Amino acid sequence: MNLKITLATGLLALATVACSAETSVKQATNTPHKSAAKVGAPVTVELVSSGQTSKNAKLPLMLLFKTDQPNVPLHVEYRTDAGLSLITVGNAALVSNQDGVVTDTPNVRAAEDGVYQLNVFVTIGDRTRAVSIPVTVGNAKPVLKSAGKAIQTPKGENLTILPAQETSR
Template structure:
């Protein structure tokens, strides 16, 4: 009886430690905390079709070593210039950058900013409005699970705390 209890306790402890290892946010690059890094557009990015649009970004909370930044676009939006940069902070731990983009047709596009610090990546999507298009939030939609349960699917944003 004691041996059975000992084996059962060992199995439960092993299972618990595996569950903690799989859910610990610091164990993988996806859930790592990029620290106090903040990325914000300083002004709305707007312009006319087929003209250069300046997207001004403010970086705060940068470490002394700086941060590796990659810019990617969606849809017909293209980057004019380099899509990869290394941002070096000033004395206050902040930096500014201007990314020049262009789209041939009116619409709302997104400039995606990927900032990597020590293996942790923070991603921010900055809307860029070309012409008179307006950004419309995605509405919630109703879907069914494989078991038939009705679920309301809503847009979400991940935050690391």
């Protein structure tokens, strides 16, 4: 356990030094700091229902979009991974209700059993959020993706190195 804490503390210190060095260079060059990525649109996307399906069958995916404001226009674009095709239109113009909620039900179809992704891009104003919805067709087993890299220490302890996320102040 102490090794985990030591490694985590070391990684945190290294990240802090790297961020400080980057800030010092930017201040020295007098270049204004602009983040490479904008903050995503203030919306969440949830899969509410999907039926059991088999290959070549139509699968309706009921999606719930939640915002923090009522009557917000949302522009939604659907894209599929290889092997999964979109049956309905790939774009939708939605408006949230008084509670900031709206639903949409795109239909997809897969030629083979498997686990696919429906990629949902939601734009509110000039901000966009991308969400991947897993779609299981047939008897395929979902594959869980690890967010980090699993390693084992010389003492046999299992560690997962997680990616860092930069925040702006």
